[in-house]
Amino acid sequence: MTAKTRAELALVxxxxxxxxxxxxxxxxxxxxxxxxxxxxxxxxxxVVLVAVYRKSLSRKGLGSGIAAGxxxxxxxxxxxxxxxxxxxSKSAFLTGLSIPxxxxxxxxxxxxxxxxxxxxxxxxxxxxxxxxTLPSAGFAINRGDLLSVFCAxxxxxxxxxxxxxxxxxxxxxxxxxxxxxxxxxxxxxFRFAEPVRFHANARVAIALVVTGLLATAxxxxxxxxxxxxxxxxxxALIFALEPVVAWITSYALFGEKLGFRGQTGAxxxxxxxxxxxxxxxxxxxxxxxxxxx
Numbered sequence: 001m002t003a004k005t006r007a008e009l010a011l012v013x014x015x016x017x018x019x020x021x022x023x024x025x026x027x028x029x030x031x032x033x034x035x036x037x038x039x040x041x042x043x044x045x046x047v048v049l050v051a052v053y054r055k056s057l058s059r060k061g062l063g064s065g066i067a068a069g070x071x072x073x074x075x076x077x078x079x080x081x082x083x084x085x086x087x088x089s090k091s092a093f094l095t096g097l098s099i100p101x102x103x104x105x106x107x108x109x110x111x112x113x114x115x116x117x118x119x120x121x122x123x124x125x126x127x128x129x130x131x132x133t134l135p136s137a138g139f140a141i142n143r144g145d146l147l148s149v150f151c152a153x154x155x156x157x158x159x160x161x162x163x164x165x166x167x168x169x170x171x172x173x174x175x176x177x178x179x180x181x182x183x184x185x186x187x188x189x190f191r192f193a194e195p196v197r198f199h200a201n202a203r204v205a206i207a208l209v210v211t212g213l214l215a216t217a218x219x220x221x222x223x224x225x226x227x228x229x230x231x232x233x234x235x236a237l238i239f240a241l242e243p244v245v246a247w248i249t250s251y252a253l254f255g256e257k258l259g260f261r262g263q264t265g266a267x268x269x270x271x272x273x274x275x276x277x278x279x280x281x282x283x284x285x286x287x288x289x290x291x292x293x
Contacts, residue, residue, distance in 0.1 A: 007226035011238040014219045014226075019245025021207075021215045023253060028207030031199040034080040037208070038073075039186030044212030046180040049221060053172045061169030061177065064161065068174055069181025071158040072220075076182070077193075078151035085144025094148035096129045096243070101156035102236035110164055114233040121276040122233070125240040128268030131261050132243050156236070162224055163232035171224035179220060237276055240269050 029037060050057075083091045100122050103114040114122070166174055190196065198204075227235055244266045251257065 003229045007229035008234065008238060010222050010226045011230070011235055012241065014222055015239055015241045016245050017214050017219050018239075019242040020249045021211055022246040023249055024203075024207050024210060028204045031197065031201060031204050033190065033194050033197040035077070035186055035190040035193040036196055036198060038076055038080070039183060039190050040208055041212045041216055042073075042179055042183035042186055044208060045216035045220075046176070046183045048213065048217045049176045049179055053176050053221075056170075056172040057176060058170075058173055061165065061173035064165040064169060065174040065177025066181050068158055068161055068165075069178035070185070071154050071161065072178055073182040073185040075151050075154035075158060077189075078147045078154060081193075082144040082147030082151060086142060086148060091144070091148045093129055093132075094145055095151050095155065096126070096240065097149065098152040098155035098159070099129075099236045099240050100126050101152060102159050103233045105156050105160045106163075106232050109160065112231070112233075114231075118233050118237065118276055121237055121272040122240075123272070124275070125237060125269045125272030128265040128270075128272060129240065129243060131265030131268065132247070159227075159236055159239075160232045163227040163230075163235060166224050166228045171221070171228060175221040175224035178224075179216060234276065237273055241273060244269050 025037075032040075079091070079095055082094075086094075103112075103119065103122065106112040107114070162174060162178075223235075247262070247266065
């Protein structure tokens with residue numbers, strides 16, 4: 001198994017973690033305000049990562065780690081604020097627009113063009129996300145929708161930045177710094193961002209531990225490591241699986257069923273990912289693209 005294959009399988013595992021914790025987080029947010037939850041989640045992750053990687057940290061990746069942390073926090077801020085002003089389905093789709101934005105940003109900033117098959121796969125997966133998340137009725141844009149689009153831009157910039165710098169600086173410093181910066185920004189702003197709520201109970205504690213350790217500390221560290229060996233475009237395409245995993249989790253826990261439109265969307269997402277990932281062999285173009293990152 002090549003390093004590239006291991007990296008992309010690791011990104012699939014991350015996507016499974018993120019998708020399966022959606023229900024857990026949504027349940028916990030009934031008892032804790034959003035930015036405070038993010039501050040606690042990132043704070044727990046930062047403490048763990050500093051303890052694990054303190055001997056591997058250096059100044060070399062500090063600047064890119066700070067930039068990644070700011071983008072990460074801004075993305076979550078826009079996502080959660082936008083979610084309060086629009087529907088969950090529209091928020092999910094508009095946030096998912098980060099997937100087609102990644103190759104566009106990579107091409108514009110770093111002159112990295114995705115291969116034709118990757119572009120087609122992203123188009124199919126994006127159509128699948130629209131079918132899975134958007135209602136069949138008309139689509140009107142409001143302030144929450146715009147914030148969700150800004151979130152997508154920030155997430156796309158984060159993916160492109162991490163993919164570009166981790167091969168140069170190593171993943172440890174970037175991974176730890178971005179989480180620490182996001183935790184700091186959350187701590188500094190949660191009192192002013194919204195009315196503070198915190199009702200300590202078991203579901204809040206479980207959500208913080210699971211998201212802090214698995215969905216943040218493990219996930220973002222693994223993401224930084226994996227993006228040394230694959231491209232930003234392929235990473236974004238793998239992340240398109242998240243709504244599919246979220247639905248599978250909801251179905252397993254609550255019996256939530258998906259209509260024909262949603263099933264078609266889920267199938268298109270899987271098809272878009274598989275048509276790229278099941279292509280055997282690594283072409284010269286693949287190797288040149290990975291090296292350029």
